[in-house]
Amino acid sequence: MASKLLHRVRAVSARLKYSRTLSPTLAAFASSRLLSDVAPSASTSPAPQSSGSSDKFEHNAKSSSVRSSLKDPELAKFSAIADTWWDSGGPFKPLHLMNPTRLAFIRSTLCRHFGKDPSSARPFEGMKIVDVGCGGGILSEPLARMGASVTGVDAVDKNIKIARIHADLDPVTSTIEYCCTTAEKLVEEQRKFDAVISLEVIEHVADPAEFCQSLSALTIPEGALVISTINRSMRAYATAIVAAEYLLHWLPKGTHQWLSFLTPEELVLILQRSSICVKEMAGFVYNPLTGRWSLSDDVSVNFIAFGTKNSQ
Amino acid sequence: MVGMSLACSLASMPLTKHLNVAIIDSNPALVNGIRINKQDPPDPRVSTITPATTSMFRDIGAWQYLQPYRHAYFDQMQVWDYTGLGYTRYHARDVDKDSLGCVVENKVLQSSLLLCIQNADFQKRIFPSRLVSMSLNPGLKSKQMDGISSEISRADLAKLHLSDGTCLYAKLVVGADGSKSQVRELAGFKTTGWNYSQNAVICTVEHASENQCAWQRFLPAGPIALLPMGDNFSNIVWTMNPKEALDRKSMTEIDFVKTVNHALDHGFGPHPTSSLLGKGNIFSWFGAGVPTSGNGGFEIPPKVVKLASERMVFPLSLRHANDYVSKHVALIGDAAHTVHPLAGQGVNLGFGDAFALSRVIGEAIAVGMDIGEASLLKKYEAERKPANIAMMAILDGFQKAYSVDFGPLNILRAAGFHAANYISPLKRSIISYASGEQRLPLFT
Numbered sequence: 001m002a003s004k005l006l007h008r009v010r011a012v013s014a015r016l017k018y019s020r021t022l023s024p025t026l027a028a029f030a031s032s033r034l035l036s037d038v039a040p041s042a043s044t045s046p047a048p049q050s051s052g053s054s055d056k057f058e059h060n061a062k063s064s065s066v067r068s069s070l071k072d073p074e075l076a077k078f079s080a081i082a083d084t085w086w087d088s089g090g091p092f093k094p095l096h097l098m099n100p101t102r103l104a105f106i107r108s109t110l111c112r113h114f115g116k117d118p119s120s121a122r123p124f125e126g127m128k129i130v131d132v133g134c135g136g137g138i139l140s141e142p143l144a145r146m147g148a149s150v151t152g153v154d155a156v157d158k159n160i161k162i163a164r165i166h167a168d169l170d171p172v173t174s175t176i177e178y179c180c181t182t183a184e185k186l187v188e189e190q191r192k193f194d195a196v197i198s199l200e201v202i203e204h205v206a207d208p209a210e211f212c213q214s215l216s217a218l219t220i221p222e223g224a225l226v227i228s229t230i231n232r233s234m235r236a237y238a239t240a241i242v243a244a245e246y247l248l249h250w251l252p253k254g255t256h257q258w259l260s261f262l263t264p265e266e267l268v269l270i271l272q273r274s275s276i277c278v279k280e281m282a283g284f285v286y287n288p289l290t291g292r293w294s295l296s297d298d299v300s301v302n303f304i305a306f307g308t309k310n311s312q
Numbered sequence: 313m314v315g316m317s318l319a320c321s322l323a324s325m326p327l328t329k330h331l332n333v334a335i336i337d338s339n340p341a342l343v344n345g346i347r348i349n350k351q352d353p354p355d356p357r358v359s360t361i362t363p364a365t366t367s368m369f370r371d372i373g374a375w376q377y378l379q380p381y382r383h384a385y386f387d388q389m390q391v392w393d394y395t396g397l398g399y400t401r402y403h404a405r406d407v408d409k410d411s412l413g414c415v416v417e418n419k420v421l422q423s424s425l426l427l428c429i430q431n432a433d434f435q436k437r438i439f440p441s442r443l444v445s446m447s448l449n450p451g452l453k454s455k456q457m458d459g460i461s462s463e464i465s466r467a468d469l470a471k472l473h474l475s476d477g478t479c480l481y482a483k484l485v486v487g488a489d490g491s492k493s494q495v496r497e498l499a500g501f502k503t504t505g506w507n508y509s510q511n512a513v514i515c516t517v518e519h520a521s522e523n524q525c526a527w528q529r530f531l532p533a534g535p536i537a538l539l540p541m542g543d544n545f546s547n548i549v550w551t552m553n554p555k556e557a558l559d560r561k562s563m564t565e566i567d568f569v570k571t572v573n574h575a576l577d578h579g580f581g582p583h584p585t586s587s588l589l590g591k592g593n594i595f596s597w598f599g600a601g602v603p604t605s606g607n608g609g610f611e612i613p614p615k616v617v618k619l620a621s622e623r624m625v626f627p628l629s630l631r632h633a634n635d636y637v638s639k640h641v642a643l644i645g646d647a648a649h650t651v652h653p654l655a656g657q658g659v660n661l662g663f664g665d666a667f668a669l670s671r672v673i674g675e676a677i678a679v680g681m682d683i684g685e686a687s688l689l690k691k692y693e694a695e696r697k698p699a700n701i702a703m704m705a706i707l708d709g710f711q712k713a714y715s716v717d718f719g720p721l722n723i724l725r726a727a728g729f730h731a732a733n734y735i736s737p738l739k740r741s742i743i744s745y746a747s748g749e750q751r752l753p754l755f756t
Contacts, residue, residue, distance in 0.1 A: 088687055096687065103679035119326045121677050142680025169468035170682065 085136025122147030133201030137163035216274035228304035232261035314645030315488030321670035323434035360656035364748025377424035384542035393530035396582035398729030493647035505631035511557035637689035
């Protein structure tokens, strides 16, 4: 479906093979994100800070939770609305509306890659999947219903608590393992998963490249990695920030920072460097008349990418 | 019937085959089976199945159980009224189809669905009792651990109490329990509607030879419909005011047959002639070059020879639930909407609901959603409500238009008959919509 997209993606990776120089946008991006202030500050999430090791680890630990210097407020922001995770009319309404569409993409790509039967009610039976940045478990629960052994991790402790309570309401989802930790910690524990999924997280992360390295380390060779985020385009600024936060009040103001967004090409490059080859990409579009999201070739605002880990 | 069709539909789809379904129905036939003798005279309770419903039945594998029993396809339909100013004759070949619909006894439908579900590899249990009470919103039981954990693991389910004392937990409760739905009451859905000041008299009659056309004549008090059932039998649905209904029910059989023939034939007004004041010529240029059954000419319905069953009387009303769904509950069929029988659409709307709901459930399971979630049930409501309301509005409009005997209105109705008869695109559109092929009238 995304032959034009794949063409772009392949062109980018081809460029990568023959030239080591970063494109201007990427250079600017690198300087603004990677070298921005990384002053450690006290965080509400216990696990990363208590490790208290070298600077590098601290830097990595923060990277999976929050954008550089606004760490505390951002975590606090998510903590404050944590109770409303499962209120499908509350602040997380856009995620609830988008969920079936994201799951459809995940289902189709994972079934195809792992050779599972898409018409089965539990196609992911026997697979281990980790949901990095699981929040209240909006994605983890459907994955568990589809038969997977799911581990959900999030840096905000309150989210994990809410997720645990909600998952225990249904015997099928009560098997989900929730941990208040980060991707880096999981890498340290040498955990491996058949599929690593991190949706709408990378735009909140201080160092996307390191984050992708961790996600890749969690994936088994020939395993799957699915990342979704928002494109750094003018249209995304108009839709995801101005419209969603200021006009329609779908999201609290300041949820997203435009400079933290990644373009599809950048995401592919970062993943390439983490030994992940992006195989498919799709965009989400919202139809205001029906109030529904659907998959499309249009990656100018929200997009989702599916990649596989190179076998070593 | 509609509830059973939902169960059969879920059983037939690979995504939903694994669901555990409990069927709660105090009808003993469900447990004992429905015995049908082919020599029995036809039951007066019949349904007219549209081609769309027939193909849905074929998809779920229930049609094969129906075929050995009496059922009658009809490919022609004639509609006219007592004023004799116009008529419309529909033929299945106008839309390149073989039939306009099929008339089947309700007990045959029930039996075929029951056989279908019994033979399906499907986890179902039949509870032969009635629903007494239901609790739907236990809410998030927060943090009461230790010993109440089993309560918590069921906290997000609906709890049902049955009349025989059984207690069931379910993710989704589907109310398919008819116009006086208990599920609808217990779930607190409000309804809008009104009673028509009309009752319907239903019975089976016999002819001297086979009837293969559906006939409907609008009389001042209400329409009389004659539907072919096969084997020289036909079903009569005659709408009239309650007092007349009681009279007609209690009069002797011979007298009743006479009044029926009178109503179908010369009673209340003249026959429409095939071309009235050259109106046929005016409209013929619309259908120029396209063969239409408007040239078929008006026919008199076959004479009724004798009454073949008891006469039953039912009050008629229009009722529509304001919402079809809420968390853990969905309504389908007559529980959600009841309509006037004048176009034979009621049960077809119900089957449409059942198949739409089963499709929505299948899509939800495909993406791992909880089937009791309100947002996904709303998808079903958004699909069916507009279609159902459109049909109800049209039927109600017809009922009101034909209940007034007022000169100019009679001419308008006659013009309507002529238009439908001679303007082929309009005729095709009407047939498509009534056959269930088209969801909304006039917009393809």
